[in-house]
Amino acid sequence: MFASVIVDIPSKSVNQVFDYRIPSGMEGLIRIGHRVLVPFGPRTIQGYVMSLNETTDFDPTRIKEIARTLDIEPVLTEEMITIAMYLADYYVDQYISVIETILPAALKANYKKVLRLADSHTAEAEQVLSSISGGAEAETKRLEPDALEALSPYLKSGDIQEETVITQHTKRKMALAVYSLKQADVDLSRAKKQQELYDVISAASDPIFVRDLVNDGFSNALINALHKKGLIAKVEAEMERDPYSDRVFTSDSPKVLNSEQQHAYGRITSAMDEHEAKTFLLHGITGSGKTEVYLQVIQKALDEGKTAIMLVPEIALTPQMVNRFKRRFGDDVAVLHSGLSHGEKYDEWRKIKEGRARVSVGARSSIFAPFENVGAIIVDEEHETTYKQSDRPMYHATEVAKFRSRYHNCPLILGTATPSLETFARSERGVYERLELTMRAGTKVLPEISIVDMSEEHRMGNTSIISGTLEAGIRERIEKGEQTVLLLNRRGYSNFQICQSCGYVPMCPNCDISLTYHKANQSLMCHYCGYESAVHRTCDNCQSDEVTFRGTGTEKVEEILRDMFDTEVVRMDNDTTRRKGMHEKLLDHFEQEEIPILLGTQMIAKGLDYPKVTLVGVLNADTMLNLPDFRANEKTYQLLTQVSGRAGRHELSGEVIFQTYNPTHYAIQLAKENDYRSFYDKEMAFRRLARYSPYYFHVLFTVSSEDIRKCLKATTHIHDTLVQEVSDQSIIVGPSPSPLERINRQYRFQIMLKYKREPELLKMLNTLDEHYHEAYRTEGISLRIDVDPLVI
Ligand code: ADP
Ligand code: ZN
Numbered sequence: 001m002f003a004s005v006i007v008d009i010p011s012k013s014v015n016q017v018f019d020y021r022i023p024s025g026m027e028g029l030i031r032i033g034h035r036v037l038v039p040f041g042p043r044t045i046q047g048y049v050m051s052l053n054e055t056t057d058f059d060p061t062r063i064k065e066i067a068r069t070l071d072i073e074p075v076l077t078e079e080m081i082t083i084a085m086y087l088a089d090y091y092v093d094q095y096i097s098v099i100e101t102i103l104p105a106a107l108k109a110n111y112k113k114v115l116r117l118a119d120s121h122t123a124e125a126e127q128v129l130s131s132i133s134g135g136a137e138a139e140t141k142r143l144e145p146d147a148l149e150a151l152s153p154y155l156k157s158g159d160i161q162e163e164t165v166i167t168q169h170t171k172r173k174m175a176l177a178v179y180s181l182k183q184a185d186v187d188l189s190r191a192k193k194q195q196e197l198y199d200v201i202s203a204a205s206d207p208i209f210v211r212d213l214v215n216d217g218f219s220n221a222l223i224n225a226l227h228k229k230g231l232i233a234k235v236e237a238e239m240e241r242d243p244y245s246d247r248v249f250t251s252d253s254p255k256v257l258n259s260e261q262q263h264a265y266g267r268i269t270s271a272m273d274e275h276e277a278k279t280f281l282l283h284g285i286t287g288s289g290k291t292e293v294y295l296q297v298i299q300k301a302l303d304e305g306k307t308a309i310m311l312v313p314e315i316a317l318t319p320q321m322v323n324r325f326k327r328r329f330g331d332d333v334a335v336l337h338s339g340l341s342h343g344e345k346y347d348e349w350r351k352i353k354e355g356r357a358r359v360s361v362g363a364r365s366s367i368f369a370p371f372e373n374v375g376a377i378i379v380d381e382e383h384e385t386t387y388k389q390s391d392r393p394m395y396h397a398t399e400v401a402k403f404r405s406r407y408h409n410c411p412l413i414l415g416t417a418t419p420s421l422e423t424f425a426r427s428e429r430g431v432y433e434r435l436e437l438t439m440r441a442g443t444k445v446l447p448e449i450s451i452v453d454m455s456e457e458h459r460m461g462n463t464s465i466i467s468g469t470l471e472a473g474i475r476e477r478i479e480k481g482e483q484t485v486l487l488l489n490r491r492g493y494s495n496f497q498i499c500q501s502c503g504y505v506p507m508c509p510n511c512d513i514s515l516t517y518h519k520a521n522q523s524l525m526c527h528y529c530g531y532e533s534a535v536h537r538t539c540d541n542c543q544s545d546e547v548t549f550r551g552t553g554t555e556k557v558e559e560i561l562r563d564m565f566d567t568e569v570v571r572m573d574n575d576t577t578r579r580k581g582m583h584e585k586l587l588d589h590f591e592q593e594e595i596p597i598l599l600g601t602q603m604i605a606k607g608l609d610y611p612k613v614t615l616v617g618v619l620n621a622d623t624m625l626n627l628p629d630f631r632a633n634e635k636t637y638q639l640l641t642q643v644s645g646r647a648g649r650h651e652l653s654g655e656v657i658f659q660t661y662n663p664t665h666y667a668i669q670l671a672k673e674n675d676y677r678s679f680y681d682k683e684m685a686f687r688r689l690a691r692y693s694p695y696y697f698h699v700l701f702t703v704s705s706e707d708i709r710k711c712l713k714a715t716t717h718i719h720d721t722l723v724q725e726v727s728d729q730s731i732i733v734g735p736s737p738s739p740l741e742r743i744n745r746q747y748r749f750q751i752m753l754k755y756k757r758e759p760e761l762l763k764m765l766n767t768l769d770e771h772y773h774e775a776y777r778t779e780g781i782s783l784r785i786d787v788d789p790l791v792i
């Protein structure tokens with residue numbers, strides 16, 4: 001028997017399956033989807049079994065044997081293997097990179113180089129190595145340069161050899177537990193507390209963690225007393241990491257659906273009954289009860305013994321969604337998001353794999369949750385760009401969701417108040433079935449929205465970033481004990497520093513962008529590469545001391561608000577939420593302490609649902625409009641609608657204020673009127689004229705290099721290849737510099753391909769990618785092929 005294995009070459013340059021022989025006696029133990037260790041050249045590396053075959057195309061006498069397997073159960077299902085192949089082809093990437101995206105990071109191999117004594121070695125070599133490392137082996141990376149130098153003669157002579165070893169990340173967390181030894185009645189009447197403890201331990205079917213007993217008020221001394229008496233035994237047992245263990249979720253029962261919800265529920269569940277892989281667009285205004293529909297659809301899947309996957313854009317930002325799921329489904333819920341440690345993610349993943357959790361709630365990569373028998377897949381806020389990974393593999397979670405829906409013959413539900421144009425267009429053509437929720441659930445109504453023209457405001461003499469109308473609105477909320485949410489999509493204190501004498505603006509030395517002033521640490525920072533320098537009070541160009549700061553970020557607005565209203569402000573942006581758990585902390589503080597104002601970047605626009613929030617202000621509705629991206633209008637409409645939806649979700653009615661310099665722009669006007677249909681029609685007309693998605697598909701090629709000439713040469717070559725290979729109906733735009741021409745010292749040039757039908761395209765892209773990899777890898781030129789790009 002032979003196994004075809006995809007190997008984990010750290011350089012990711014090989015997209016090929018290698019055949020290995022299954023050692024005798026291991027037949028049946030090595031299965032498809034297993035992680036294995038295999039010899040590869042002089043090294044041993046990790047690989048994944050893709051298929052088992054009786055024969056091989058390679059020369060059987062030269063085929064090596066699998067060294068060993070790493071798991072008892074395979075880590076990849078056949079479904080996941082098919083998905084990996086499909087995604088690698090579709091998004092023009094390596095199999096191994098997709099496989100390692102599908103699996104939790106904890107299952108990845110960790111390679112390290114060690115120096116070891118050779119089988120035959122001199123006593124001197126042994127002594128030198130041991131004096132440096134304290135043993136017979138040393139990790140190369142940990143050695144000081146002079147230690148390496150001392151060892152180098154022995155490396156040359158072969159007494160000491162360098163080897164690559166694999167360490168596994170999959171650490172299970174072990175902890176001390178106790179269990180009772182005797183089942184017969186034990187009488188500890190003279191030690192009541194001991195009896196109580198013994199009863200607890202002997203009543204449990206599994207060992208109980210000492211830590212849990214101590215938390216419940218039993219002392220270590222008490223536990224030791226029972227141990228001394230020979231009544232209990234101690235063991236090391238695996239303790240599952242549960243990030244939510246310290247939280248109590250009060251249970252919650254389903255609501256009676258209103259007629260629109262009932263209709264949506266009926267259509268979705270009938271597809272479930274018919275085992276139909278149907279895609280639904282659940283188009284419902286904010287607060288219309290989409291989540292309630294998801295919860296009930298999932299309940300039905302569970303009732304039928306199936307599982308369900310729920311995707312949310314970024315779960316760290318929406319702790320309320322986790323709450324609702326935990327309250328409804330309890331321990332059946334696994335949570336997967338970027339805020340968890342590798343170990344926590346691995347434990348949640350195993351809960352799913354071993355069938356102990358039947359519902360997952362998670363961000364993009366949780367679409368790979370290893371469920372079997374999936375009954376429903378839900379993508380909430382389907383328009384969010386976070387569903388597409390911005391690094392390789394550049395996959396879109398909805399694309400994977402469609403694949404899994406077909407695989408399991410189950411419905412896929414795309415929910416949103418502001419569908420992406422692509423999705424809405426498909427619902428117009430009947431590719432997706434559209435279900436509409438047009439009213440807020442219960443008796444609530446959408447908030448009243450007004451627009452403030454900031455040019456007018458300036459003419460009237462108010463140069464503050466807070467208009468008179470907004471100021472009055474906030475004051476009124478403070479007096480009534482209600483809360484305000486303010487959106488400003490720009491962090492830092494000031495956008496840039498400028499010399500009033502010569503006009504000099506400090507720029508990032510690595511990127512094509514001005515540096516942002518951060519007052520708290522008195523620094524100028526680049527938001528693209530992380531470059532940081534101290535603020536100079538005099539101009540670097542002309543030494544004048546007339547330097548000022550322009551543009552306003554969240555850090556400065558926080559100061560302005562504190563001065564204006566003499567009140568506490570919660571600020572949420574990348575700077576205040578960098579540490580783990582800070583999102584939740586800040587939001588809890590805002591809610592529980594009833595802080596009057598929450599100010600934040602777009603991370604506050606999604607999912608928040610607080611009864612006392614009755615005013616939402618958008619300080620600058622134009623930030624997104626000015627992006628060099630054909631989706632700028634769409635993103636503006638979506639962001640304004642989402643953030644407006646935070647106001648007046650409960651008994652108190654809400655109000656929203658958009659501040660803008662473009663009061664008549666249709667994206668802003670139609671967001672105010674909550675008129676998605678008109679926005680869609682208008683935007684589609686523009687997309688048709690400019691020949692953009694959804695009328696055309698796109699592929700974006702970006703070439704980058706530190707050397708601008710190499711960059712141009714490679715881009716020209718791709719352009720020429722495309723001209724030769726694609727049909728006359730397709731459009732090739734560029735080469736042109738990327739919107740940000742230089743990031744992290746790399747020059748960037750791009751070409752956009754727009755096409756309607758190119759049957760041979762994927763094959764061509766994969767060949768192109770391979771060719772570029774071969775030709776340019778060593779030259780410091782990289783090519784990124786983004787299929788169906790979301791950010792141009
Ligand atoms: P969405 O997901 O569309 O923003 P939610 O499901 O969060 O909407 O619903 C908004 C609010 O209305 C929530 O507080 C929810 O509990 C409540 N709600 C939803 N459906 C109903 C219903 N049928 N009856 C009463 N309240 C409902
Ligand atoms: Zn100057």
Ligand code: ZN
Nearest residue numbers: 508511526529
């Ligand atoms: Zn930079």
